[in-house]
Amino acid sequence: MAWVYSSSIILQELSVENEKDERFPYPLCEKFSISLFSPVSWEIIPNTKMDLDDWEHVTCLKNVSLAYEGTRSGLKGYISLGTNYNYSEDITSRGRIWLFDIIDVVPEPGQPLTKNRIKMVYNKDQKGPITAITHVVGFLVSAVGQKIYIWQLKDNDLVGVAFIDTQVYIHQLLSVKSLILVADVYKSIVLLRFQEEYRTLSLVSRDFRATEVYAIDFLIDNTTLGFLVSDREKNIILYMYQPKSLESFGGQKLIRKADIHLGQHINSFFRINCRTTDIEPEKKHLAGADKRHVTVFATLDGAMGNLLPVPEKTYRRLLMLQNLLVTYIPHIAGLNPKGFRLYHSSTRLLGNPVRSIIDGELVWLYLTLSATERTEIAKKIGTKVNELLEDLMDIEMLTSNF
Template sequence: MFVIVVLKHTLIIKVLIKQIFWRPRGTNQLQHIPLELGSPIVHVSSVDPYLSILTVDGQVLTLMLRETRGVAKLVISKSTLSNSPPVTTICMYRDVSGLFTYKIPEDFTHVPEHFVSEHDTKTEVENEDDLLYGDDSDFKMPTLNPPPPKPKIYYNWWKKYLLDIRPSYWLFVVRDNSNLEIYSVPDFKLCYYITNLCFGHKVLVDSLESVTLMNSSGASAAHEANIQRQYEVKEILMVALGNHGTRPLLMVRLDHDLYIYEVFRFPRGNLKMRFRKLKHSLIYSPNVAGKIDTEDSDFFAIQERIIKMRYFTNIAGYNGVFVCGSNPHWIFMTARGELRTHPMTIDGEVLSFAPFNNVNCPQGFLYFNKKSELRIGVLPTHLSYDASWPVRKVPLRCTPHFVTYHLESKTYCLVTSIAEPSNKYYKFNGEDKELSVEDKGDRFPYPLQEKFSLMLFSPVSWDVIPNTRIDLDEWEHVNCLKNVALAYEGTRSGLKGYIAVGTNYNYGEDVTSRGRILIYDIIEVVPEPGQPLTKNRFKEIYAKDQKGPVTALSQVKGFLVSAVGQKIYIWQLKDNDLVGVAFIDTQIYTHQILTIKSMILVADVYKSISLLRFQEEYRTLSLVSRDFRPCEVFAVEYMIDNTTMGFLVSDSEKNLVLYMYQPESRESLGGQRLLRKADFHLGQTINTFFRIRCKLGELGEDKKHLTGADKRHITMFATLDGGLGYIMPVPEKTYRRLLMLQNVLVSQGAHIAGLNPKAFRTYKSWRKVQTNPARSVIDGELVYNYLHLSIPEKMEVSKKIGTKIEELLDDLSDIQKITNHF
């Protein structure tokens, strides 16, 4: 049974398999219309005041709601749609964008303008110097008959978007041969005709514009018929999204694919428009659960016709489309005009969906999951979905520098700074520094001095916890912040989390740099009345000056590792004091330290990376291996692939380089040299990494162990240009398949600005490199373009690399599932 709500007339129309029930407005009598169509109804599409129904054998019937003398009646419209070939799916559409038109308005063919006389707009006061001495232009003798002033031209191009568009109604029909027909309603005139809709071409063209000169050959016709049978159009949906419905989108669903087309103006043809294919990250997968095995062919046909693309309005203030299936997605297009797709993996497979608005659930929705359980939910309103990932902005009114999470107290520790003008500076007087104060008046622009603070941030209220702010000394800058696990006798495991801060006093070039190591414990106290979040406070454990600037901090086996000047020290926390255990001399400037077990990875600002090892029983810190090439390192991180570990480095030349420690290799000089195993030119400077385990919830139990995803980590990165991305290891078979796909796609289609992606992604360096590029990295943006190719192009590419389309789609889908954390 289908339930349709006609808003304008506040009618509820129930469509059964062979009849229609409805209750007219103002009456309590339930009326019904029997339909003798010879076949049950399987699909319904409605737009006020029209209602179209589709039967199993492909018949289309349209009903219109007419109101005469205050009485509403459902009238069967005389449809002239033929039943050959049979219709497979329909969609009724109400256009308010003005793009479905037989003639483009003049306002869109030229820039509108109007003229205004200079005398009407001359309001500025004349300059006295020009009156006395004349202006800078050449002197001209006044004439008795001056020419009339030239009117000024003002362009009012924006007014064309304020015109009232008269709504028009259209019926979209897809037949068994995958041809799309667009009929005007209510006269049912064929206005647009698209052949082979299932192919997924980049641009859909009206076949009524041209005349076929000759029939296609028998082999090509048989090939097209085979593709049409294999890739049948299951459902279409035409919706008006964007600002006031000015962005019509055509969504086409196949068995394992989903196309999204956008309408744009085109000067030729009957209807002055065409359809352009949009790129999206949605990989559609049909439902696995909920299928009913039955011998009744009619009931099975009805089960297969359940619509999966559900249009909704005003869910958390958004309009869009929800796509049901085993990989359900939200599709939004707000007034900004960007298409956004967000997965909903919280409950797995979704069988059916509908918006739901109630007092207890305002602007919500309901759906059935794979267990046929009804769930009612809402979208969190504090998140913005008009982005690639759902985001929430929290204003701080200051500049954040570092943030770390304290697991025991479940709070964030935040380092911020505020720039304030200062008239003080330190100068060197021969023996020590001397504070000098300059007073140059209120109009003098004094330089800005950053003042750093340390505070606790609550993930509950997303605000700074009151009375936890610690202001650091003047001229003291924070270089690093880390949550370290140090040995502590009071806990069972022997380790306890502390907040470690490394600072430096920036007095100037003439004064020797000194820094401090600050160690804080986050304790629980009695909260203040009415402020339950104030139960957490800082407790200072250690704060002492060091011999140089503290540039990096970490922990190894319960010991604190710090980079102080040109040395790396290992400390032991005893009685609220740090006792030195071991040290080693390093290169120029160590700015990042990472540890795993007893291994310490050190990043230098000019001398690349080094791998150290700490032996607790001997209290020895030794150099294991390093990279001999000079490299300006920006960030480092480990890459974990089961039992294999690599060292990922980003440099100042916008490259990603993967190093590995392989002492058995001949090129490693007995393990003294780290080997470069992969490199990739990203084109953006990466300044931070973090690792996260692969997401296993969406993968089946067989694929978890088959692909090894349960023992693999994703390395996420962020760039200085504001970009986010990830790099992850893949199995050997997947890598070989995607590598062949990448090599074919390099020469398959046109690229952005005509740039070759293979040449752009090659390792770049201003120094002369003696070795060849290692490559060994798949360009994800390039291989994901395979999803947006048409069906013939996909078949051609898969044939070139000797594989199937399904295998490539499974590889790309699995990668998307295990990285789909946000």
């Protein structure tokens, strides 16, 4: 009797639902599309819009350089797109890889923007969602489910070359030469290497700590390559691959070289060359600035900042200046900047913070002091006021790209 009673209630509810009027708010379904914009006027180029399927979401989009015999460099640029079909938890997640080529055509009369068209080169379903995408030495790299695949473009078709298993969820891929930096949403970063002659994708090194990664990028100082990571705890961490170090266990572990607490979530990095147009020839300490990159970051709070590698002498002077300014000048609300910039972690870690990053906001307060206070601080450090001012001006000049 109870079962029949409950069924009658369901039938009554269904009969009420069928009596909806035209003002009833039905659920909305997001619909995505691909469009080509003009970089001059930022207008949509006509006849370049492509609609995606229902429930298909775009997860990654990147301009990739793939092997192509028709160019002098042997590479050709494509627009690569990764998607995912967001259904319920009862249906296995699937995705698609799209490859587009931008071609030049004769524009239509009165429509100069139609000189460019978007041509679909490849579009096929994959065994899992496409969560990240990049390129390495002319091959396409994609994170498909819990695997990373290397693809080769042949006759408008992607041919699998190599693959490797991953941890939980790959949300960002970066490459430099034959190295691939992988960001896992829970398992920190992994460094992979692709050997083209052997067609193998192997694990080089990784971070053993569980870190919820928000964004990654490279830090380049001449021939030194570092790996920047921003995490959920609002920290910036710098890793390096040093196989000769005892702490790396023969290169299996990435060495943490620097860390700092920012207080904001960083969700984007990008690199740009140092500004070297105004460097004077007599400044020998800036001789290698043309091979140094500024890594700019953007936060979810709307702030922007940058990270710049500096010579050892400059770092030592600014470090002593920073340590002195912590106790010399009053701070906002009496807060201690030294304690705030320490690496924050909600779990207890076996190891001390590395620091090794100068707090630019604190060091720049030196310029707001009087001439007497500047001279007094410089004497305590054992340097001159002009040397400190020159260091700050050099950093400002190298990073003033915008």
